[in-house]
Amino acid sequence: MSKPKVGFYWCASCGGCEEAVVDLATDILSVVAAVDIVFWPCAMDFKRSDVEAMADGEMAVCFINGAIRSTEQEEMAHLLRRKAQLIVAFGSCAHTGGIPGLANFYDREGVLQAAYGNAFSTVNPEGTRPATTVHVPEGELELPELYDNVKTLAQTVPVDYYLPGCPPPVALIVNAVNAILEGKLPPAGSVLAPDTAMCHDCDRKASKPDKPVIKEFKRPHQILIDPELCMLAQGLLCLGPETRSGCDSACIKGNMPCTGCQGPVSRVRDYGAKALSALASSLDANDDAEITTALADIADPAGTFYRYSLPASLLYRRLRPNGGSQK
Amino acid sequence: MTTTKITIDPITRLEGHGKIDIFLDDAGNVQRAYLQIPELRGFEKFAEGRPAEDMPQITSRICGVCPTAHHMAAAKAVDALYRIEPTDPGRKIRELVYNTFFFEDHALHFYFLGGPDFVVGPTAPKAERNILGVLGKVGLEVGKEVIGVRKQMRDLIALAAGKAAHPVFGLPGGVSKPLKKDDQEQFIAAAKHGVEFAQFSLQVFNDIVLKNEQYVAWITSDDYTHKTYYMGLVDANNKVNFYDGMLRVVTPEGKEFVKFAAKDYQQHIAEHVEPWSYIKFCYLKNVGWKGFTDGADSGVYCVAPLARLNAADGMATPLAQAAYEQFYATLGGKPVHHTLANHWARLIELLYAAERMVELAEDPDIIDPNIRAIPTEVPQEGIGVVEAPRGTLFHHFQSDERGLVTKANLIVATQNNAARIAMSVDKSARGFIKEGKVDDGILNFVEMAFRAYDPCHGCATHCLPGQMPLLLHVYDQEHNLLHEIRRDGA
Numbered sequence: 001m002s003k004p005k006v007g008f009y010w011c012a013s014c015g016g017c018e019e020a021v022v023d024l025a026t027d028i029l030s031v032v033a034a035v036d037i038v039f040w041p042c043a044m045d046f047k048r049s050d051v052e053a054m055a056d057g058e059m060a061v062c063f064i065n066g067a068i069r070s071t072e073q074e075e076m077a078h079l080l081r082r083k084a085q086l087i088v089a090f091g092s093c094a095h096t097g098g099i100p101g102l103a104n105f106y107d108r109e110g111v112l113q114a115a116y117g118n119a120f121s122t123v124n125p126e127g128t129r130p131a132t133t134v135h136v137p138e139g140e141l142e143l144p145e146l147y148d149n150v151k152t153l154a155q156t157v158p159v160d161y162y163l164p165g166c167p168p169p170v171a172l173i174v175n176a177v178n179a180i181l182e183g184k185l186p187p188a189g190s191v192l193a194p195d196t197a198m199c200h201d202c203d204r205k206a207s208k209p210d211k212p213v214i215k216e217f218k219r220p221h222q223i224l225i226d227p228e229l230c231m232l233a234q235g236l237l238c239l240g241p242e243t244r245s246g247c248d249s250a251c252i253k254g255n256m257p258c259t260g261c262q263g264p265v266s267r268v269r270d271y272g273a274k275a276l277s278a279l280a281s282s283l284d285a286n287d288d289a290e291i292t293t294a295l296a297d298i299a300d301p302a303g304t305f306y307r308y309s310l311p312a313s314l315l316y317r318r319l320r321p322n323g324g325s326q327k
Numbered sequence: 328m329t330t331t332k333i334t335i336d337p338i339t340r341l342e343g344h345g346k347i348d349i350f351l352d353d354a355g356n357v358q359r360a361y362l363q364i365p366e367l368r369g370f371e372k373f374a375e376g377r378p379a380e381d382m383p384q385i386t387s388r389i390c391g392v393c394p395t396a397h398h399m400a401a402a403k404a405v406d407a408l409y410r411i412e413p414t415d416p417g418r419k420i421r422e423l424v425y426n427t428f429f430f431e432d433h434a435l436h437f438y439f440l441g442g443p444d445f446v447v448g449p450t451a452p453k454a455e456r457n458i459l460g461v462l463g464k465v466g467l468e469v470g471k472e473v474i475g476v477r478k479q480m481r482d483l484i485a486l487a488a489g490k491a492a493h494p495v496f497g498l499p500g501g502v503s504k505p506l507k508k509d510d511q512e513q514f515i516a517a518a519k520h521g522v523e524f525a526q527f528s529l530q531v532f533n534d535i536v537l538k539n540e541q542y543v544a545w546i547t548s549d550d551y552t553h554k555t556y557y558m559g560l561v562d563a564n565n566k567v568n569f570y571d572g573m574l575r576v577v578t579p580e581g582k583e584f585v586k587f588a589a590k591d592y593q594q595h596i597a598e599h600v601e602p603w604s605y606i607k608f609c610y611l612k613n614v615g616w617k618g619f620t621d622g623a624d625s626g627v628y629c630v631a632p633l634a635r636l637n638a639a640d641g642m643a644t645p646l647a648q649a650a651y652e653q654f655y656a657t658l659g660g661k662p663v664h665h666t667l668a669n670h671w672a673r674l675i676e677l678l679y680a681a682e683r684m685v686e687l688a689e690d691p692d693i694i695d696p697n698i699r700a701i702p703t704e705v706p707q708e709g710i711g712v713v714e715a716p717r718g719t720l721f722h723h724f725q726s727d728e729r730g731l732v733t734k735a736n737l738i739v740a741t742q743n744n745a746a747r748i749a750m751s752v753d754k755s756a757r758g759f760i761k762e763g764k765v766d767d768g769i770l771n772f773v774e775m776a777f778r779a780y781d782p783c784h785g786c787a788t789h790c791l792p793g794q795m796p797l798l799l800h801v802y803d804q805e806h807n808l809l810h811e812i813r814r815d816g817a
Binding site: 012013014015016017018019020022023025026069098099100102103105106110111113114115116119120121122123124128129130131134136137138139140141143166167219220221222223224225227250251253254255256259299300303304 | 332348350358359361363368369371372373375376377378380381384385388389390391392394405409471474475477478481485487488489490491492493494495496498499500503504505592593596597598599600601602603604605607612616699701702723729730731734735736738
């Protein structure tokens with residue numbers, strides 16, 4: 001029997017998901033032995049026509065990382081969806097929008113203006129902007145078009161499974177690959193990670209307050225963080241209670257609060273709304289004045305609670321007076 | 328006149344992908360080759376409104392290959408924004424982690440990406456011109472060593488910084504986590520191992536590349552040579568430093584042109600916009616943008632390993648200094664203008680990174696718990712700089728009194744090099760494509776022009792098996808496909 005065919009692709013991402021695959025270290029050799037990698041731009045022939053020539057469903061699985069924000073990425077997502085039996089959204093950006101999804105607080109014009117207009121060190125008196133079609137003396141050059149909004153992969157094509165994290169932890173990648181190879185996959189639509197909160201595995205859970213204790217939130221740079229004590233007990237906004245586990249609480253081990261890159265557990269539709277409600281329940285505040293004091297140092301609530309998930313949220317993006325482009 | 332356009336799409340990625348368009352005249356010779364970068368994610372915009380202390384974690388997502396560089400540049404920028412000096416142990420832990428990151432990043436480039444062109448050979452069969460071919464030359468044991476060293480170093484970054492991609496430990500005033508005695512011992516052991524590994528790597532380069540006259544001829548070939556300005560961070564003795572110091576620029580003749588503090592970068596560095604690429608092209612403001620051309624009258628400058636060596640007076644550690652001296656003695660004195668010499672310079676920096684790790688890891692301060700100072704000043708504006716493996720990296724933030732970012736400016740390493748990389752691709756294409764003749768070997772020679780810079784094209788810098796796949800289309804004027812050449816990556 002021939003080996004299952006596997007593809008990897010990236011969209012609007014940073015390369016960290018590809019590093020996570022390389023972080024399999026010697027385990028990658030057993031993966032390569034068990035499957036036939038037929039598409040992996042960083043490592044194999046990057047050729048769209050090779051994918052186009054495949055029969056529909058020829059790939060057993062394709063792992064796609066990155067958010068969707070250009071015409072080219074959208075086309076590739078549709079193409080790979082046709083050619084792969086399973087699509088796994090790999091990492092925070094494909095799963096929930098990720099850090100690039102923060103661009104949905106703004107629009108394309110704002111992004112372009114910040115880069116090419118009024119940036120401190122940019123000298124551009126003629127207001128030159130990159131264009132999708134450019135005439136140069138020798139001929140014509142083309143660039144892809146950027147969308148106004150950042151989308152998740154599932155907002156673009158149907159997704160079968162999700163690997164959470166920024167980037168996904170190595171242990172979760174190994175488990176996912178093994179589950180696919182052994183045909184022991186959970187129901188379609190599942191996130192391939194434990195369905196428990198990060199706190200569940202946290203070394204500091206014994207010191208987690210069991211009742212509302214926070215009178216005033218602290219920002220990480222404002223205090224010396226105790227390396228043993230639960231972040232919430234120190235008044236730090238830690239998103240562990242509403243974030244899915246599977247990361248071995250890596251950020252906590254770095255003595256910093258969880259920022260939620262693994263996304264929510266399955267029972268939660270909107271991560272940021274859940275985070276807000278969990279926060280409310282840990283506040284020891286009884287009147288408006290106390291609540292105002294307690295919340296004063298949550299300086300950027302939307303950008304904090306939706307740090308990795310704005311495109312996937314019920315909000316999706318900042319509202320615009322004219323509605324804006326739907327793309 | 329008939330113009331033929333050759334498209335190499337994609338070459339590799341820079342948080343998106345790179346694409347080369349080559350225009351040929353009717354004789355089949357190159358009119359001009361364009362390297363285009365087709366993506367933009369808008370970090371400078373969506374940094375606005377976010378807390379400044381989160382910038383180290385948010386901006387590390389610019390690049391998962393060099394997240395530690397962005398993390399560190401942002402941490403230094405927010406130090407300045409809050410007008411707080413990190414404690415000595417905090418600063419030393421940052422620099423230790425930073426050199427650990429530099430080591431793993433440089434080692435991977437040599438063995439997986441740049442190395443195959445030399446260790447296996449630029450015109451070797453394409454199926455061998457990759458990491459597997461390297462293993463065939465240097466042995467499987469060395470291959471396991473390469474994978475093992477990378478894992479050892481990345482595990483240490485995670486130990487100190489939370490995660491290797493993406494670190495979390497940088498905060499204004501220092502770091503979040505102290506190192507323990509046991510951590511220190513692991514760093515010392517890894518650093519000493521790293522020194523041996525770097526020396527071995529230089530020996531490999533010496534035996535396989537420098538003893539091969541043809542390779543030396545490629546390195547010194549005019550097709551891979553540009554006489555530009557060079558920039559890099561230097562310490563108080565004008566020695567290379569990755570984490571801190573002053574920025575020093577030398578002229579194409581190797582004389583000091585200017586030395587400036589990062590906070591003054593706007594007086595010296597400017598960015599030019601072209602309509603055919605999303606990347607902006609840096610130049611020396613006081614020389615001016617004169618287009619894609621080299622020489623002392625053009626503001627085009629170069630960063631990354633070769634530039635850092637050219638811009639400094641030497642290396643701050645003894646073994647790296649000896650290697651530095653051999654480098655210039657062999658290549659005919661300073662400055663060296665040969666782009667492909669970046670590979671050798673990178674290994675000298677690999678050795679320096681390991682030696683610097685030993686110094687820092689053995690410093691008693693490294694386990695001092697006084698790792699962070701708490702800011703008390705009202706935040707305003709901060710500029711931070713580090714040398715990323717691929718060159719100088721600037722982060723610049725302004726904030727309101729609560730420390731919410733109001734404006735951000737980021738100049739990433741590859742932008743500094745963008746003009747020279749574009750020129751290198753153009754020049755090598757002109758040098759190697761004659762009378763319309765293109766084949767796999769020619770593709771690789773064009774590719775080698777940008778690969779030497781280790782451009783931060785996302786994964787292309789780090790993934791197995793390290794050879795960038797190429798697809799080259801030759802069209803006639805009516806866009807009919809004349810022929811296609813493909814070169815598989817594996």
